Amino acid sequence: xxxxxxxxxxxxxxxxxxxxxxxxxxxxxxxxxxxxxxxxxxxxxxxxxxxxxxxxxxxxxxxxxxxxxxxxxxxxxxxxxxxxxxxxxxxxxxxxxxxxxxxxxxxxxxxxxxxxxxxxxxxxxxxxxxxxxxxxxxxxxxxxxxxxxxxxxxxxxxxxxxxxxxxxxxxxxxxxxxxxxxxxxxxxxxxxxxxxxxxxxxxxxxxxxxxxxxxxxxxxxxxxxxxxxxxxxxxxxxxxxxxxxxxxxxxxxxxxxxxxxxxxxxxxxxxxxxxxxxxxxxxxxxxxxxxxxxxxxxxxxxxxxxxxxxxxxxxxxxxxxxxxxxxxxxxxxxxxxxxxxxxxxxxxxxxxxxxxxxxxxxxxxxxxxxxxxxxxxxxxxxxxxxxxxxxxxxxxxxxxxxxxxxxxxxxxxxxxxxxxxxxxxxxxxxxxxx
Amino acid sequence: xxxxxxxxxxxxxxxxxxxxxxxxxxxxxxxxxxxxxxxxxxxxxxxxxxxxxxxxxxxxxxxxxxxxxxxxxxxxxxxxxxxxxxxxxxxxxxxxxxxxxxxxxxxxxxxxxxxxxxxxxxxxxxxxxxxxxxxxxxxxxxxxxxxxxxxxxxxxxxxxxxxxxxxxxxxxxxxxxxxxxxxxxxxxxxxxxxxxxxxxxxxxxxxxxxxxxxxxxxxxxxxxxxxxxxxxxxxxxxxxxxxxxxxxxxxxxxxxxxxxx
Numbered sequence: 001x002x003x004x005x006x007x008x009x010x011x012x013x014x015x016x017x018x019x020x021x022x023x024x025x026x027x028x029x030x031x032x033x034x035x036x037x038x039x040x041x042x043x044x045x046x047x048x049x050x051x052x053x054x055x056x057x058x059x060x061x062x063x064x065x066x067x068x069x070x071x072x073x074x075x076x077x078x079x080x081x082x083x084x085x086x087x088x089x090x091x092x093x094x095x096x097x098x099x100x101x102x103x104x105x106x107x108x109x110x111x112x113x114x115x116x117x118x119x120x121x122x123x124x125x126x127x128x129x130x131x132x133x134x135x136x137x138x139x140x141x142x143x144x145x146x147x148x149x150x151x152x153x154x155x156x157x158x159x160x161x162x163x164x165x166x167x168x169x170x171x172x173x174x175x176x177x178x179x180x181x182x183x184x185x186x187x188x189x190x191x192x193x194x195x196x197x198x199x200x201x202x203x204x205x206x207x208x209x210x211x212x213x214x215x216x217x218x219x220x221x222x223x224x225x226x227x228x229x230x231x232x233x234x235x236x237x238x239x240x241x242x243x244x245x246x247x248x249x250x251x252x253x254x255x256x257x258x259x260x261x262x263x264x265x266x267x268x269x270x271x272x273x274x275x276x277x278x279x280x281x282x283x284x285x286x287x288x289x290x291x292x293x294x295x296x297x298x299x300x301x302x303x304x305x306x307x308x309x310x311x312x313x314x315x316x317x318x319x320x321x322x323x324x325x326x327x328x329x330x331x332x333x334x335x336x337x338x339x340x341x342x343x344x345x346x347x348x349x350x351x352x353x354x355x356x357x358x359x360x361x362x363x364x365x366x367x368x369x370x371x372x373x374x375x376x377x378x379x380x381x382x383x384x385x386x387x388x389x390x391x392x393x394x395x396x397x398x399x400x401x402x403x404x405x406x407x408x409x410x411x412x413x414x415x416x417x418x419x420x421x422x423x424x425x426x427x428x429x430x431x432x433x434x
Numbered sequence: 435x436x437x438x439x440x441x442x443x444x445x446x447x448x449x450x451x452x453x454x455x456x457x458x459x460x461x462x463x464x465x466x467x468x469x470x471x472x473x474x475x476x477x478x479x480x481x482x483x484x485x486x487x488x489x490x491x492x493x494x495x496x497x498x499x500x501x502x503x504x505x506x507x508x509x510x511x512x513x514x515x516x517x518x519x520x521x522x523x524x525x526x527x528x529x530x531x532x533x534x535x536x537x538x539x540x541x542x543x544x545x546x547x548x549x550x551x552x553x554x555x556x557x558x559x560x561x562x563x564x565x566x567x568x569x570x571x572x573x574x575x576x577x578x579x580x581x582x583x584x585x586x587x588x589x590x591x592x593x594x595x596x597x598x599x600x601x602x603x604x605x606x607x608x609x610x611x612x613x614x615x616x617x618x619x620x621x622x623x624x625x626x627x628x629x630x631x632x633x634x635x636x637x638x639x640x641x642x643x644x645x646x647x648x649x650x651x652x653x654x655x656x657x658x659x660x661x662x663x664x665x666x667x668x669x670x671x672x673x674x675x676x677x678x679x680x681x682x683x684x685x686x687x688x689x690x691x692x693x694x695x
Contacts, residue, residue: 212552219574297547298547298549299544302535302542305530305535306535310528310530313526314539316526318540377528
């Protein structure tokens with residue numbers, strides 16, 4: 001009983017793979033259909049170049065860069081939550097109005113009832129968890145398609161929001177801490193400190209992983225690959241921090257710049273200093289690290305991928321499929337609650353349009369453009385960030401190029417369609433590769 | 435490497451679904467270090483027998499002995515606890531995960547909260563080496579990029595990863611080409627040579643004759659015969675499957691007529 005089949009063995013020699021090999025492997029994956037975030041990154045570069053050429057003076061400025069981040073933050077946070085639901089192959093159409101409803105809870109408790117802000121914030125976040133629990137139970141236990149459940153919630157939450165806000169229409173948010181999240185910037189030194197922490201953190205965590213793998217003679221990337229990644233990250237983030245630390249207020253001749261950010265004791269009529277990394281960036285960064293850890297490094301995260309990839313296989317492997325589904329909807333609505341708080345902070349108020357309009361579609365678009373599959377099983381939290389930046393660049397850049405809102409809608413819809421096509425083609429390619 | 439004491443033994447098990455008697459006083463002995471082929475035509479009760487062993491549909495009556503002791507296997511977990519693993523025809527792998535992830539699916543090794551990828555990867559590599567699997571380029575390949583035979587290999591490796599004693603394979607070669615069938619059959623043989631008891635369900639008599647030590651043939655819910663493969667010819671197996679008897683072997687004529695009535 002001998003076999004004539006020639007096979008390659010599991011590599012015995014644990015040789016390290018260099019940069020060239022790493023690039024070849026990556027290209028192999030791309031050709032195999034697994035494009036990851038590459039289209040989004042290329043698209044981001046192309047869009048920035050395009051808008052810079054078309055509207056050089058206005059688009060590529062420090063002020064606009066900060067604006068762009070400000071516009072994108074809530075969408076990115078919403079998209080991060082949606083990644084969890086999309087990984088299951090489900091959808092949450094109600095996330096936008098879940099954000100609005102949670103913001104309304106925040107506004108009513110904080111402003112109308114006079115609660116202290118931590119309590120009001122907790123109430124808003126708890127509202128998110130409860131919405132997610134209800135959606136999750138309806139989808140996982142009753143077996144109603146998530147499209148229908150969340151479409152109903154899309155309508156229903158819109159109404160709940162109106163009822164909570166009441167006849168007044170708009171509730172102002174006056175708490176300094178909550179307003180600071182989206183309106184204030186870190187001091188210059190804190191921005192650079194954050195840069196150092198992120199780069200060193202990434203470098204040490206990835207280096208330790210490589211060392212551990214070498215210790216047990218497992219295939220590991222070469223130090224040169226690691227170094228290239230760390231340097232790329234350091235340069236990109238360094239550039240971002242540098243630009244954000246530039247004084248954004250346009251200096252007019254004949255007027256003095258204020259001495260510091262401190263509003264007291266300034267020369268009369270001086271130009272205020274606006275510079276630094278927005279605090280919102282820190283919020284996004286913390287959420288990114290936590291959720292990436294949960295998805296990539298815990299068995300809970302692994303089970304989410306398993307349920308999205310093959311529900312029956314997950315069930316047979318003893319994974320509690322309904323609990324995973326319910327928890328993902330809860331994560332999504334919880335993230336929506338955070339997005340709602342960010343929206344309220346940005347607008348200094350809560351109104352019946354908070355979280356409405358294109359908010360949800362932009363967020364779904366962000367996740368899909370970033371490389372998260374609509375078919376489930378494939379996606380990362382960083383996708384939401386990259387895709388969110390693409391959406392923010394389009395939303396920010398297009399109005400500078402054309403004032404016809406018709407064109408803006410058409411272009412945004414087109415980009416989403418292109419991203420969904422890439423997703424569908426990827427899926428076809430990978431399943432044909434078997 | 436064979437033993438005379440069966441690791442798993444069924445004596446006179448019955449199973450009915452409503453008025454339909456699917457298994458009628460079936461005996462089966464499975465020995466460590468041997469491949470037992472379970473054959474029979476469609477509807478003979480092979481799947482029901484295997485599902486009874488695996489605890490999915492518990493038997494109505496009869497004795498279920500494991501390592502000589504009577505046991506009650508009424509749910510899949512009880513079978514797993516004894517060391518019985520089933521590899522179903524549809525394999526139940528997650529395409530979007532890599533080989534290591536699939537091998538440990540639902541039983542991930544963690545240190546605290548964090549998945550212990552290194553331990554899992556090493557154990558996966560060891561297990562595949564132990565099975566002399568040479569068909570995988572890397573244990574970090576996504577399952578979607580694997581061929582049918584490689585997938586079967588991963589599914590089988592998952593079944594033996596947990597120090598299992600009995601591995602049941604449902605039609606492992608049904609969807610495979612010639613070369614890949616050969617690979618999988620070699621793997622099945624190696625499992626038995628490593629001391630496991632293997633039950634293989636197959637419709638392919640060539641595969642059965644090639645890989646098995648003994649053949650158990652079901653005929654309309656009755657165990658027609660369980661005979662050493664060396665004492666059977668190809669045509670005898672066919673005859674047992676289609677008519678329930680072959681010369682001296684098999685069911686008595688009156689049992690056959692009763693069963694087919």
